[in-house]
Amino acid sequence: MIYMDNSATTQVLPDVLASYNKVSEQIWGNPSSLHQMGEVAANLLQQSRQQIANLLGVKRDEIVFTSGGSEGDNWVIKGTALAKQKFGKHIITSSVEHAAVRNTMKQLESLGFEVTYLPVDQQGRVNPADVKAALRPDTILVSVMAVNNEIGTVQPIGEIGEILKAHPKVHFMVDAVQAIAKGMDAVWFSDRVDFVVFFWS
Ligand SMILES: Cc1ncc(COP(=O)(O)O)c(C=O)c1O
Numbered sequence: 795m796i797y798m799d800n801s802a803t804t805q806v807l808p809d810v811l812a813s814y815n816k817v818s819e820q821i822w823g824n825p826s827s828l829h830q831m832g833e834v835a836a837n838l839l840q841q842s843r844q845q846i847a848n849l850l851g852v853k854r855d856e857i858v859f860t861s862g863g864s865e866g867d868n869w870v871i872k873g874t875a876l877a878k879q880k881f882g883k884h885i886i887t888s889s890v891e892h893a894a895v896r897n898t899m900k901q902l903e904s905l906g907f908e909v910t911y912l913p914v915d916q917q918g919r920v921n922p923a924d925v926k927a928a929l930r931p932d933t934i935l936v937s938v939m940a941v942n943n944e945i946g947t948v949q950p951i952g953e954i955g956e957i958l959k960a961h962p963k964v965h966f967m968v969d970a971v972q973a974i975a976k977g978m979d980a981v982w983f984s985d986r987v988d989f990v991v992f993f994w995s
Pocket residue numbers: 802861862863864865867892894895939941942943969970971972993
C-alpha cells in the first residue's frame with residue numbers, strides 16, 4: 795500500500811520515537827515541581843520550546859504547547875473573543891474551516907457573537923477583497939486557515955495580512971495545522987499574524 799494521508803497522521807520517525815521513549819523512561823518528572831526531577835524536565839521543555847522558536851523565527855515565550863490542533867483553535871478563538879468583547883463582537887472567518895474552528899464559531903454565536911463566513915472560489919480560495927469588505931468597526935478577529943485539510947488549497951494569508959495592517963486592533967489567527975506538510979515557506983506567510991496554530995506529529 796502507498797500511504798497518501800500523511801497530513802492527517804504520519805509514521806513516527808525512529809529518532810523521534812527513540813527520543814520520546816527516552817524522555818518517558820528517564821525524564822518523567824513534573825516540570826512545575828521544585829524537586830530535581832522536575833527541574834530536569836523543565837529544562838528539557840524550555841530547550842524544546844527554544845528549538846521550535848528558532849525554527850519558526852519567533853520568541854521562545856510565544857510558543858504555547860497544547861494537546862493538539864482543536865485545543866489550540868479553541869483556546870485562541872474563544873480566548874480572543876472573550877477578552878476583546880468589550881470592543882466588539884464581530885468575527886470574520888471562511889466557509890471552509892476545519893470543524894475545530896467552525897464549531898468554535900458556532901459556540902460563540904450562541905454567546906451573542908456575530909460571525910461572517912466568507913465564500914470561496916472554485917479552488918476553495920478566499921478572496922482577500924472579501925475580507926476587506928467584511929471588516930466593520932466592531933470586528934475583533936479574523937480567522938482563516940493556511941492550508942485546507944480536504945483539498946489542500948493554500949489561502950492568501952500574506953495578502954490578508956497586508957489588508958489587516960491598516961486595522962491593527964483586529965487580531966489575525968491562522969489555523970496552520972495542515973501547513974507544516976507544505977514546508978516552512980507555506981507556513982511563514984505574514985508578519986501581521988497574531989496567532990498561528992500548528993500541529994507537529
Ligand atoms: C486544518 C485543521 N485544523 C484543525 C485540526 C484539528 O487538529 P487535531 O486533530 O490535532 O485536534 C485539523 C486536523 O486534522 C486540521 O486539519
